[in-house]
Amino acid sequence: MSSGLGNAAVRDVETLVHPYTNLDSFRTTGPMIIERGEGIYVWDAEGRRYIEGLSGLWCTALGYSEAELIEAAHAQMREIPFTHMFGGKSHERAAELAEKIKALSPHPTSKVLFCGSGSEANDQQMKLVWYYNNARGRPQKKKFISRQRGYHGVTVASGSLTGLPANHRDFDLPIAGVLHTDCPHYYRYAEPGESEEEFSTRLAANLENMILQEGPDTVAAFIAEPVMGAGGVVIPPEGYFEKVQAVLSRYDIYFIVDEVICGFGRTGNMFGSQTFGLRPDSISVAKALSSAYAPIAAVTIGEDMYQAMLDESRKIGVFGHGFTYTAHPVAAAVAAKTLEIYEKRNIVGHVRELAPKFEARVARLSQHALVGHARAKGLIGAIELVADKGSKRMFDVKAGVANTVVASAQEDGLIVRALAGDIVAFCPPLIIQDEQIDAMFDAVERALDKTEAHVRKEGLRG
């Protein structure tokens, strides 16, 4: 039983299963209830204000009080709160949003298929690739390659694509036919003396060997985030995607770019694909698509894929896929308004203007005794904490050093997130202003100092 908790906390503990939470310790700690938000700030139930330094879950790009989005939802609710898309039914917001996505897409896009979440988007990607290769008479070409530490969601398919042990263990994942190649984290996985370019060459060669070993006729697709998010904010090393894409095109492998975090301005271009020179066959988008004000996601479909889908309909009839909430009108209206705001307020320009400041404040953290590596691109970044900078030796996982930094920052009015590997991630709303970046990183520096004192006091360096 949960003792020592207030009423609201007890109700929470006794009624909810919380995602990504230690269900056992949660019974003692209870929830942090967020009550309201404004701009980049949120307030908890005790009235304490925090900078939301991770935009919720890398998603509330326009902050917490965007009146135009609230009004778009209200207006759509009043007009028609729900209509589905099955059997050719439709509504105007769906096509309006699809047109906007097509116009922005970093690859020639013929059609857009909506769904409710990033996981569903990547699930759809897998089904579409299987469907496509059946339509094209290549029933053997079905395997997916993703990357260790990649994050693509938690459904059976997308959770298999995800390359993090915590998402597989005891869930009986990954499913057959999903392979994981190397994580392109140069700081952590480069061999002694290896340059970034050499590291990228080695990883591309490993990918090619995996494809050859499996048989190129059995490998259908490769999926990657431009910047890995939940796996540790891993920024691709020099030459990496260029070399990987050369391998993919040699073996006719469909390239899915998971833009769920990077999409819509985060890295200083509309898409991470543009920032890092990726040539996707399809992208998955979610999160900032609606600034997280409503759950909606999508995959883009090229003409060749669409023609194959048409062929299937001619052969077998109905396209047997879709959700009750595919292109939900309220979510679609909010997303269309979100994209309109990105354009009219030049959010990408704003990110580019602030990125040098953000990147410099992250880089400065590398001077701290606890920080082995600091990295950032646009308005996303992270620090990696180590027990010893020279050898990059990590702290004992049980010491929870990144969690201590996060807890200290939270006491000081900043929400950031700890990721596996003692990494602390930063991803504020894109509307953040110059002096708010200073406030955010001043709090991070104070949290690092407090954590360093704790590490010394407890002798955590071993």
Ligand SMILES: Cc1ncc(COP(=O)(O)O)c(C=O)c1O
């Ligand atoms: C890159 C990426 N892809 C997919 C997902 C899954 O999205 P969702 O949590 O909406 O299912 C996430 C979520 O964090 C993500 O970061």
